[in-house]
Amino acid sequence: MTYQKMDGTLVPAVGTLDSPAHTLTVSRAAGDILPGHIAQAQPTQIATFTYTRPTPDRLSLDGQLNGHHVTLSLDQVDLNSFPLRSTKFKWVQDYPHFS
Numbered sequence: 434m435t436y437q438k439m440d441g442t443l444v445p446a447v448g449t450l451d452s453p454a455h456t457l458t459v460s461r462a463a464g465d466i467l468p469g470h471i472a473q474a475q476p477t478q479i480a481t482f483t484y485t486r487p488t489p490d491r492l493s494l495d496g497q498l499n500g501h502h503v504t505l506s507l508d509q510v511d512l513n514s515f516p517l518r519s520t521k522f523k524w525v526q527d528y529p530h531f532s
Contacts, residue, residue: 457482
């Protein structure tokens with residue numbers, strides 16, 4: 434998994450999910466991680482959360498992130514609402530599509 438800092442930096446991390454306990458633990462990834470490779474966790478935990486799914490399209494996380502209590506609410510977004518998916522965008526085009 435990867436998370437993004439406020440300065441835009443992407444940071445590799447390892448997420449451990451315990452479904453029966455409804456917990457998610459995020460730890461630092463050991464060393465440099467190449468895209469598509471599985472990272473190994475370091476003993477340093479970044480965050481621990483308990484999670485609930487109040488509705489099928491919402492995920493709520495509550496716990497500690499870098500020593501601070503946080504509550505996160507994530508809403509699922511229809512992927513086709515993004516312009517890259519909703520237009521006939523092609524990486525190579527004979528004629529540009531600007532609209």
